[in-house]
Amino acid sequence: MSxxxxxxxxxxxxxxxxxxxxxxxxxxxxxxxLAFLSIHVWETAMANYNPAFYDWIVTVFKNPFxxxxxxxxxxxVLYHAFNGIRITILxxxxxxxxxxxxxxxxxxxxxxxxxxxxxIYLFLAIGTYCTELAGEGSSCWAIPPFPG
Amino acid sequence: MTKLTGxxxxxxxxxxxxxxTAFLFMRLSGVFLLFLAVSHVLVQHVVNSVHDxxxxxxxxxWSSVTIRGIDLLLLFFALIHGxxxxxxxxxxxxxxxxxxxxxxxxxxxxxxxxxxxxSVAIITFNPGT
Numbered sequence: 001m002s003x004x005x006x007x008x009x010x011x012x013x014x015x016x017x018x019x020x021x022x023x024x025x026x027x028x029x030x031x032x033x034l035a036f037l038s039i040h041v042w043e044t045a046m047a048n049y050n051p052a053f054y055d056w057i058v059t060v061f062k063n064p065f066x067x068x069x070x071x072x073x074x075x076x077v078l079y080h081a082f083n084g085i086r087i088t089i090l091x092x093x094x095x096x097x098x099x100x101x102x103x104x105x106x107x108x109x110x111x112x113x114x115x116x117x118x119x120i121y122l123f124l125a126i127g128t129y130c131t132e133l134a135g136e137g138s139s140c141w142a143i144p145p146f147p148g
Numbered sequence: 149m150t151k152l153t154g155x156x157x158x159x160x161x162x163x164x165x166x167x168x169t170a171f172l173f174m175r176l177s178g179v180f181l182l183f184l185a186v187s188h189v190l191v192q193h194v195v196n197s198v199h200d201x202x203x204x205x206x207x208x209x210w211s212s213v214t215i216r217g218i219d220l221l222l223l224f225f226a227l228i229h230g231x232x233x234x235x236x237x238x239x240x241x242x243x244x245x246x247x248x249x250x251x252x253x254x255x256x257x258x259x260x261x262x263x264x265x266x267s268v269a270i271i272t273f274n275p276g277t
Binding site for chain 1: 159175178179181182185186189193194197198199201202203206210223226227230231233234237241258262265266268269270272273274
């Protein structure tokens with residue numbers, strides 16, 4: 001456990017400039033995407049094996065709690081994709097390595113330009129969904145009963 | 149910004165080995181996933197909405213064989229890319245070769261079971277029921 005906290009602390013402490021933050025963001029976003037993907041793969045397979053369970057879990061995912069998680073997921077996928085392409089290009093074009101700091105900033109800029117409007121849009125969609133359910137007399141926070 | 153001058157870079161021909169194959173797979177699948185995963189996220193989360201998701205949506209979506217094929221490709225590329233990425237991260241922090249062997253077995257078991265469970269679900273899905 002002390003190793004774990006040391007690892008986390010040192011990941012943030014080391015002063016590797018922009019490359020350090022790209023590396024850290026790539027790792028964290030990758031782990032986050034894998035965590036969601038593992039759940040997503042099993043949950044979606046249930047559409048075949050147990051449709052009633054699928055409808056239940058999908059309703060749970062409409063909860064604003066997961067809605068916020070969804071915004072993080074979209075951000076993680078976008079950053080991981082853009083930074084991943086940067087890594088791939090530099091791996092195969094080592095002569096461009098002198099521009100790595102610039103490309104790191106470019107990946108962040110591209111990510112922010114695309115993610116910020118999408119994030120706002122997704123956040124507003126949560127509000128629309130909750131207003132709709134409130135109009136029907138139910139709550140977007142309610143967890144439906146687990147199917148029999 | 150310090151400009152690197154007189155930098156020498158060498159391209160070294162590495163003999164084929166597992167780590168080299170894994171390295172190349174991460175780059176190659178990464179390029180595929182730029183299109184597959186990013187378009188999947190944009191279509192399913194932004195164009196469509198999680199709020200409209202139910203079994204009826206899946207029936208309509210998986211009535212197309214093309215979409216099933218794309219989803220299968222996405223499943224295999226994304227999950228293998230992700231599990232290998234996790235292995236890469238763990239290798240940085242787990243220093244016991246024995247523990248790493250156990251972790252590798254667990255990761256492969258998880259990967260294979262997930263791939264079978266999900267691809268059977270996609271292939272045998274019957275939109276009629």
